[in-house]
Amino acid sequence: MKKHNFYAGPAILAPEVKEKASQAALDYQGIGLSLMELSHRGKEFVEILDKTQSHVREILSLSDEYAVLFLTGGASTQFFMTAMNLLDQNETAGYVDTGSWSSKAIKEAKSFGNIEVLASSSDKNYNYIPKAYDIPNNLKYLHLTGNNTIFGTQTKMWPEINCPIVCDMSSDIFSREIPVNKFGLIYAGAQKNVGPAGVTLVIVKKDIVGKIERQIPTMLNYATHIAKNSSFNTPPVFPIYVTMLTMEWIIKNGGAKAMEQRNQRKAETLYNEIDRNELFVGTCNTEDRSPMNATFVLKNENLGTDFLRLCEDAGIVGIKGHKSVGGFRASMYNALEHESVEVLVSIMQEMVKKFG
Template structure:
């Protein structure tokens, strides 16, 4: 089968060997004769899957034995906009407004306390990451978004918040690059980019930041309860956790985050140099802030759109359309996308320039 080159922004491509194992497990999980979909989440087999997924997540982030716990929850990253505020916002929190998802996080938090927007690039349609802002005293936490999926910007450095907890939405670039993950006190990420199918959300939290707000937290919002219950307070999203485990195992077999970062860097350099070189296209974002995961670009001459669309579609590329807030194109190049797919895209762009 000739699989399309899948540049979809999320849900997105996962490794083919993960699809194959997952497909098999839907019929017969590990030779049990039962589907992964029909086993009890309290069965030894699944408890092992959950524990493996949780420990691999910490391992890839280099956060084992540093006071962090990994949880798999439901509700997507959007639920974390709410849960982080529920658990941590007593009076006042600082937010960096770097895109639609940051803005949504801000909106949810405003119901729980005062929100200080420390910096925003909204005025320029979020095409860069603000850098010079000051961090006031007395924040309960500072929240940022490491990679802005829609706009294609990525934070290359993070604010030094000292004692103030630093929270980061890493939905679209977790496990993609080596950074010091211990600078964060809480990291969350919807599975559906670099980790697994939609329906699971990874939360990695430093335990000592919890238990400090005065409000009563409902069970389903309570990180401490989920930690106590080993991420199984209620029925977890079994299949999404299982496939996440498979993807994290794949990452281990392929050299972990440091090896995948090299590949991601090569892929992004390839596409950005073509965007810059090619006379028909231009990048959407400030060059310093370009994302390794999502490259956004537009046609200088919009009237060429139908022609280019026809060309890339006929080349078996999928998911290249930009988000409506930006227009143009977005090539999402998550961990599982091969450099060959990016080469095909670059060839299409070159070919387009020659023949137009």
């Protein structure tokens, strides 16, 4: 039976990406060796790294001022690596707290300088994005979370400020067009819209690196990875290859703009049903709803098991909400087909026939 993969991450990959990755795992381009058996200094991988970087540049329209890095340690390592590299102990960075991942970023950054939390939506279990807050003009950077995977909200307006934005885009990079020049640094764990877990994409404006006095361990210094083109140590070869395939798939399917349109259409289909269906209710402020992760609950919690059973029977997986929100979460990353959302909607309608 066809599976409809709504997992929040690791998450759905495009079928052709999986096919090509499987082939490369067995025999890369007919050379008789798996890609996993090849040197990261060999011509095959050097070519893959080059292509992956240039595809990322093409999709985001990046200028040469930015470096494209493939690191390890997940977005969670970036929570501290950003502050460790960009903030001196006596300097201040602003953070907006829009969910568990922002809170973790705040906690980690506090070891490296003054952290001012400019706004938080914790008062309403993070069901909205704070908008009216003052931004001091002494900030080294402003940290935002593009998309709040757990709570189902997305930052849609980027403030006009005189410092760079540092942004966690783990769950929405490449899902929409962004004004890239506003960002000093973007980081993303790969396992949603980029590729498999194991590689972290970091896009950094080169001139913001190397401006602080702290001694930074070599592996945690962006300057190391910029100078050595992500190959100071052995990079995650296979996840980078799958990232390259995903980037090719995005470009072939029209780039970030087309992804945005495709994602908007899926989100509209699902949110329309959540709003018109008498059994379900959305958990977030309408204008802040994320097209990537839709969070919703059943008005009658007792029907949860029935809903999950119907979903399972229809091949729908990964629909259970995060424990801090409860209910359900449908993650609709780039590779998810509109058809999968239609199947979910049909199950929600079946629930009304049975229990409405």
